[in-house]
Amino acid sequence: MTAGERQTHLAKNAAAAGLGFCAGAAVAYLFDPARGRSRRAKGRDKAAHATHELRDGLGVLSRDLANRSRGSAAAVRYRVAGRSTDDRVLYERVRAELGRHVSYPHAVEVHVQDRRVTLHGDVLEGEEERVRRAVRHIPGVKGVETRWTTYRDAAESPRLQGAGRRREPVPELLQQQWSPTARFLAGTAAAGMMALPGGLPRPVAWAIRGAGALLAARVATNLPLRRLTGLKAGRHAVDITEGISIDAPASTVWSLVSDYSIFPRFMPDVLEVRRSADGRTSHWTISGPAGTPIRFDATEIRREEGREIAWQSAEGELIAHTGSLTLAEQPDGRTRVQVRLAYNPVAGVAGHAVARLLGANPARKLREDLMRLRSYAESRRQPVGSPGV
Incomplete structure (x- = not known):
């Protein structure tokens, strides 16, 4: 057996071993005695949802x-x-x-x-x-x-x-959002680039395939490349919006969300918050991956007492972000809390996707923090007719 044949044989064996490992892991995950049934049901629901999404997408296209x-x-x-x-x-x-x-x-x-x-x-x-x-x-x-x-x-x-402003037409491929037709044509082109035959020199072929993969990511997410990569995206590579209704008056909720120093009481990832003398700048220490402390500064850019707070990270921070928190009283006496967060992780949306795969999901953490805020605020709510404190 020649050296080339030996390498090919080893590569095939490694691929077969990898496929076998993945298949075994999938079987163990889906047929686990304790949680396998719920996992299979969730998989069926996701498959049905994906089928509906595909059918709707084909109709739109x-x-x-x-x-x-x-x-x-x-x-x-x-x-x-x-x-x-x-x-x-x-x-x-x-x-x-x-x-x-x-x-x-x-x-x-x-x-x-x-x-x-x-x-x-x-x-x-x-x-x-x-x-x-x-x-x-x-x-x-x-x-x-x-x-x-x-x-x-x-x-x-x-x-x-x-x-005065001219309403010059913007070419389709330079727009923030691509139309279904443009995405279909660009996706077809990306598939052709990645399936490029091997007749070209290897550096050229890899460059074309890399461009095809980048174009495919642009088509799949329908996001500009600057948001995908995080380059020159400012604080707006990833947008997250979450809301929750709290069974407490707006005054009680406002006293909690407007005082950052008490956040560590109901947010386990927030280790410490210190406010500057003017009250506009705050110094945060939060728990990062593997418990590593992450420190950053944030500045209030808008505050409407009893209703809204908006902030943004200081210039030069590793993860640039901006956000706002809004309170709205509901007819039944509850308070609706709406949080909008935009941030630019390392590698943009691609880095956000990798973080989600590794379990660091900012949207889920924000949702959990809002649920903790609700529990904390409702535990402090006074019964009707009780004396003030």
Whole structure:
């Protein structure tokens, strides 16, 4: 047996051993005498849920593909048949196009006669040529004449006041959220890149496959790459929202959530909280992975007494985050607590997914902390008619 054949044989044996180990672990997990039955039931529920999600997703994709196909056909008809149109329709087309290229479309007057467009009014100097070119390419326009006044700065004209903003179209692949059709096409491209044949040099092939894997992650999560990787995502790579209703008045709950120093009483992961002299900055020590203490500073950015607190981590912290806590009184006398948390873990959403696999699930911890807050607050609630303390 040659060295190459020996390596191939060892690789096959290792793969078979790994598959056997995984199969044995799965059987032991699912058929455990104590919890196997509940685990199998939970697996069936998740499979049914995934089937429903897949069916709904396929329905959304088919409708989106059909709608975009009709839209593309309409665009072709617009370019071909739109050249023979009356002045009224052409006027509406020009007005619609102005909003994409002019910061202050209300300051521009449009006149159309015999399919010739005349533009009056005021416009910024840097937008003049772009608008003229865009209007000239509208189907049906024979010519464009500009009789407007150009300004370097909006402050030079009374008509160019207010918050001006062009509504330029954003290409599909540069948007935060991709449409189902774009995700389908990008996913197909990612599969083709990862199934690349081995004829290319190894570094090039691995680079293309790596790009395909990154594109597949973008398609699967429908999140921008900066949030997936955590690079330049600020404090908003992962968003978590949790809420709970507490059978206690809002004043009682507020006295607990507004005083960070008592958090260690009902949050076991919070070891210590110290507030600065001004009360706006707090110094936290929490229990991290394997009990390792993690220290960070947070600053209040908004406080509405009795209703809301918002905070963010100090600049330069390892895990940048921001969040808010809101209280709302309910008609039955209970208090609704809503927490919104956005943070950027190491490696972004990918790091968050790895942390969940390892058991460090921030969403679950937040939910557990809210349940402890409810128990603590309800234990301090006074019965109706009892004297104050």
